[in-house]
Amino acid sequence: GDSVTQMEGPVTLSEEAFLTINCTYTATGYPSLFWYVQYPGEGLQLLLKATKADDKGSNKGFEATYRKETTSFHLEKGSVQVSDSAVYFCALSDPGLTGGGNKLTFGTGTQLKVEL
Amino acid sequence: DARVTQTPRHKVTEMGQEVTMRCQPILGHNTVFWYRQTMMQGLELLAYFRNRAPLDDSGMPKDRFSAEMPDATLATLKIQPSEPRDSAVYFCASGSDLQGFNQPQHFGDGTRLSIL
Numbered sequence: 001g002d003s004v005t006q007m008e009g010p011v012t013l014s015e016e017a018f019l020t021i022n023c024t025y026t027a028t029g030y031p032s033l034f035w036y037v038q039y040p041g042e043g044l045q046l047l048l049k050a051t052k053a054d055d056k057g058s059n060k061g062f063e064a065t066y067r068k069e070t071t072s073f074h075l076e077k078g079s080v081q082v083s084d085s086a087v088y089f090c091a092l093s094d095p096g097l098t099g100g101g102n103k104l105t106f107g108t109g110t111q112l113k114v115e116l
Numbered sequence: 117d118a119r120v121t122q123t124p125r126h127k128v129t130e131m132g133q134e135v136t137m138r139c140q141p142i143l144g145h146n147t148v149f150w151y152r153q154t155m156m157q158g159l160e161l162l163a164y165f166r167n168r169a170p171l172d173d174s175g176m177p178k179d180r181f182s183a184e185m186p187d188a189t190l191a192t193l194k195i196q197p198s199e200p201r202d203s204a205v206y207f208c209a210s211g212s213d214l215q216g217f218n219q220p221q222h223f224g225d226g227t228r229l230s231i232l
Contacts, residue, residue: 032218043120043207043223044159051218089159095217102147102213103172104221108158 002027002094006107009087013080013114021075021110023064023090031092033057033066033073034104038087047075047088080114087111118142122208122224130232134196137227140189141210148191149221150176150183151207159207165191166213198231205229 007022032051036044048057053068062077090107121140141148149164163173163183185191195202205228209221
């Protein structure tokens, strides 16, 4: 079945440091890939997405590139801020699943803590 | 911006009581998802609907949980009888697969449930 594997957290960084959160996946079909962010006390929010190989999703300084050859979708940001502290979830939507619907398969989430 | 609305935001009740959580999906969305989030288990998919029809509720304890969509603007998740182990944050999300499987899900802010 489909699965998403993320690096274990928490990840603790100093402000302005470079961020990488690794994400790899297995899927039956040709999936679309997503990163969601969850701030404390809130629901998950879409951060960025990519729908085909070599696509780069970007938003709020975050980027991730769909790498089909390595089945990866690593999240990066060049300079993190304290306000980026949150839990980040990698997810995929697989059109190979039967039954329809845009069901998502989520990773376990990676907590990011950014300190001054 | 259109939002998924969940009520109540917080619920504290005693073991054995019935709990009903409500969700208003974004207008025009045809898929609705219920998730449960705990520290131990992370984010779990309980059930989801497409065009108001249940597609998959395999993640839901059948003996006490039920999910319905009485109409396109309302989804409900009921627990009867509730137990302390049901304490969690319950999220509703909605989306649309009418334009393909690369559309994201949009999450509500959740219902924080505590069963005493």
